[in-house]
Amino acid sequence: MQPIIRQKTLGLELPDLRNLGTILRIVLAVNAMTAVAAVVREPQAELWTAQWLDMTAVVEPHLIVELAILYAISPWLARQTALLAAMVIAAITVIVGVGLHALIGPQYRDVPLAAMRHILLALCVYGALLFYFSLRAKALSPAIAESRLQALQARIRPHFLFNSINAVLSLVRSDPKRAETALLDMADLFRVLMRDNRELVPLADEIELCRQYLDLEKLRLTDRLQVEWHLNNMPGDALVPPLVLQPLLENAVYHGIEPLSTPGVVSINIFCKGGDVHAILRNPYRAEGGSHHAGNKMALGNIRERLKLHFDAEARLESRVRDAAYEVHIRMPYHRAPSKAAREAGLGPDATERPVRARVETNVGTGADRDLDGPALREARSGVSRG
Amino acid sequence: MADAPLRVLIVDDEAPARRRLRDLLADCAGALSLACVGEAANGREALELLHAVSADLVLSDIEMPEMGGLEFARHVLKLPQPPVVIFTTAHDKHAVQAFEVNAVDFLLKPIRVQRLLAALERVPRLKPLSATRLDALAPTARRFLSVTERSRVVLVPVEEIIYLKAELKYITIRTAEREFLLEESLTKLEEEFGHRLVRVHRNCLVARDAIRGFERRVGDEGDAHWEVLLKGITETLPVSRRQQSIVREIGRENQRGGETAAK
Numbered sequence: 001m002q003p004i005i006r007q008k009t010l011g012l013e014l015p016d017l018r019n020l021g022t023i024l025r026i027v028l029a030v031n032a033m034t035a036v037a038a039v040v041r042e043p044q045a046e047l048w049t050a051q052w053l054d055m056t057a058v059v060e061p062h063l064i065v066e067l068a069i070l071y072a073i074s075p076w077l078a079r080q081t082a083l084l085a086a087m088v089i090a091a092i093t094v095i096v097g098v099g100l101h102a103l104i105g106p107q108y109r110d111v112p113l114a115a116m117r118h119i120l121l122a123l124c125v126y127g128a129l130l131f132y133f134s135l136r137a138k139a140l141s142p143a144i145a146e147s148r149l150q151a152l153q154a155r156i157r158p159h160f161l162f163n164s165i166n167a168v169l170s171l172v173r174s175d176p177k178r179a180e181t182a183l184l185d186m187a188d189l190f191r192v193l194m195r196d197n198r199e200l201v202p203l204a205d206e207i208e209l210c211r212q213y214l215d216l217e218k219l220r221l222t223d224r225l226q227v228e229w230h231l232n233n234m235p236g237d238a239l240v241p242p243l244v245l246q247p248l249l250e251n252a253v254y255h256g257i258e259p260l261s262t263p264g265v266v267s268i269n270i271f272c273k274g275g276d277v278h279a280i281l282r283n284p285y286r287a288e289g290g291s292h293h294a295g296n297k298m299a300l301g302n303i304r305e306r307l308k309l310h311f312d313a314e315a316r317l318e319s320r321v322r323d324a325a326y327e328v329h330i331r332m333p334y335h336r337a338p339s340k341a342a343r344e345a346g347l348g349p350d351a352t353e354r355p356v357r358a359r360v361e362t363n364v365g366t367g368a369d370r371d372l373d374g375p376a377l378r379e380a381r382s383g384v385s386r387g
Numbered sequence: 388m389a390d391a392p393l394r395v396l397i398v399d400d401e402a403p404a405r406r407r408l409r410d411l412l413a414d415c416a417g418a419l420s421l422a423c424v425g426e427a428a429n430g431r432e433a434l435e436l437l438h439a440v441s442a443d444l445v446l447s448d449i450e451m452p453e454m455g456g457l458e459f460a461r462h463v464l465k466l467p468q469p470p471v472v473i474f475t476t477a478h479d480k481h482a483v484q485a486f487e488v489n490a491v492d493f494l495l496k497p498i499r500v501q502r503l504l505a506a507l508e509r510v511p512r513l514k515p516l517s518a519t520r521l522d523a524l525a526p527t528a529r530r531f532l533s534v535t536e537r538s539r540v541v542l543v544p545v546e547e548i549i550y551l552k553a554e555l556k557y558i559t560i561r562t563a564e565r566e567f568l569l570e571e572s573l574t575k576l577e578e579e580f581g582h583r584l585v586r587v588h589r590n591c592l593v594a595r596d597a598i599r600g601f602e603r604r605v606g607d608e609g610d611a612h613w614e615v616l617l618k619g620i621t622e623t624l625p626v627s628r629r630q631q632s633i634v635r636e637i638g639r640e641n642q643r644g645g646e647t648a649a650k
Contacts, residue, residue, distance in 0.1 A: 162477035163401065166497045170407035222402050261400070261429055261452035 012082035013137035017074040021312030034059050066096050167220040185212045202337045204236035217253050225257050226265040233271035239335040241306045247299045256283025277332045285326040393421040398433040398447040415504045430459025442470045444510050449476045461521050462533040465540045469515040485524045528579045534567045549597040553590040563619035588627040601634045
């Protein structure tokens with residue numbers, strides 16, 4: 001906990017150096033500042049582009065080499081205090097600069113940017129970037145993000161809450177055991193909905209939450225709701241923003257299943273491809289009835305924003321209508337949950353999650369619960385996917 | 388009234404919600420003479436059921452597939468002896484507000500047995516809601532028009548309508564198969580289904596989707612006018628001078644539609 005406190009007092013915040021958005025910003029900023037430096041040295045309009053190009057001959061190799069080094073040591077840097085990490089990067093900047101000049105010095109008769117001046121300039125650019133990223137992190141993280149996340153947490157549909165309570169009430173007399181399970185599911189669901197949802201969570205946890213949610217909906221809608229899980233290639237340890245899928249499933253049920261009197265299928269397909277985690281959710285689409293769509297757009301916008309806060313340009317959310325089905329496709333970078341941290345979380349303040357997992361395991365065994373689920377869910381629980 | 392049991396029909400698309408209401412009615416049976424005459428999963432099923440059994444009260448959910456509660460309450464009025472409809476809803480802010488404004492009876496789910504009992508005791512004094520009152524509640528267009536034929540309520544899906552034509556007291560509904568007679572106002576129907584139906588004449592609304600094209604006809608006295616050609620039937624309808632602009636407007640739309648289809 002110590003480093004976090006020091007980070008806050010210093011106001012330094014290093015970005016994720018493996019994030020595409022971060023790298024893009026650095027490349028653009030360095031080139032823009034090189035252009036400015038070129039204008040300062042050569043104010044004549046006809047000559048400054050030539051000056052700029054000459055400078056980039058030195059600046060670009062430096063930039064690429066340094067970015068590569070930072071990419072490589074990024075996990076190590078993330079574990080250090082912000083101050084130490086910042087100083088290490090400054091040192092790398094100087095070393096790469098000196099090395100570069102030692103290498104190209106003998107080949108050039110007239111080096112376009114003297115070594116000393118180059119290194120000073122590079123450090124200035126580095127300082128400016130560090131300042132920018134710290135400022136950006138501050139602007140994005142506490143206040144704004146928190147309020148947005150809070151707004152999302154309060155967003156569960158009252159319609160779902162009251163109808164579910166009504167469904168549970170209908171079971172109390174005839175099937176008290178099922179009523180009990182359903183109430184426990186609701187408790188777990190609302191515990192997650194109401195807790196502090198700023199930290200990333202393992203994908204497996206989010207899936208568990210989705211299962212509980214869909215179990216409740218199934219209680220209410222019975223056979224009308226069919227669920228297909230395709231999770232064979234799912235990286236359960238991938239870190240994702242909490243409640244990234246559940247609100248989408250809520251939409252799928254509300255817009256796709258409830259308006260139908262015949263059974264409809266909600267399918268969830270999660271897989272890992274090319275270092276990214278893909279989640280594709282599908283539900284039946286009905287062209288008519290535009291009144292609900294505003295709510296859907298709001299949920300999509302909210303999730304898109306949270307993906308941006310967590311992953312910047314590396315995550316993407318797209319939705320479209322295809323073959324009478326509405327489809328949402330999320331792509332996120334595959335960040336593995338450290339197993340050590342997971343163990344700590346189990347013992348630490350997040351211990352609330354453990355009973356959740358334990359309960360589901362016992363669920364599979366009890367006969368009463370079998371009746372609760374349709375064949376699709378039961379299959380999914382035993383790890384089989386339908387085609 | 389004291390002897391005859393109160394006949395109740397339950398309409399809800401969620402099976403657990405229906406079971407819950409059944410349990411609650413059983414609880415009320417001690418205090419009040421009543422009988423549950425049936426259950427239906429949506430408004431359309433309920434109407435069908437009401438041809439076979441009669442009811443004094445229908446407890447109906449609002450949001451249901453195929454036909455929601457508000458639309459059901461409108462069609463039910465066409466029955467010779469329409470039952471009273473009390474709506475049940477879990478949470479629909481707009482509907483609840485509208486109910487309160489219009490003093491319409493409703494029960495909030497989950498329903499308390501005392502509330503239900505109080506509502507049941509009120510039923511003999513209640514009258515079915517009027518169509519105008521229901522109009523104020525339902526902001527969306529109906530999915531069906533209903534007509535009474537030999538004391539049965541026949542539903543005509545709105546998408547099957549080719550045209551509506553006002554004739555003296557009635558409106559003729561024309562579908563590909565046959566004609567129905569409806570007692571409503573053409574102006575109100577135009578307001579409700581303006582997105583689907585277009586006025587081609589003072590007394591006639593035509594479904595945009597059913598228009599095949601237009602033809603110029605010259606009458607006996609040499610005055611020319613446009614006729615609407617329709618899909619599915621050979622009949623044609625005259626376009627009034629006043630509505631002539633729609634010939635060009637719809638012709639252009641159809642052309643554009645054809646182009647996109649070709650692409």
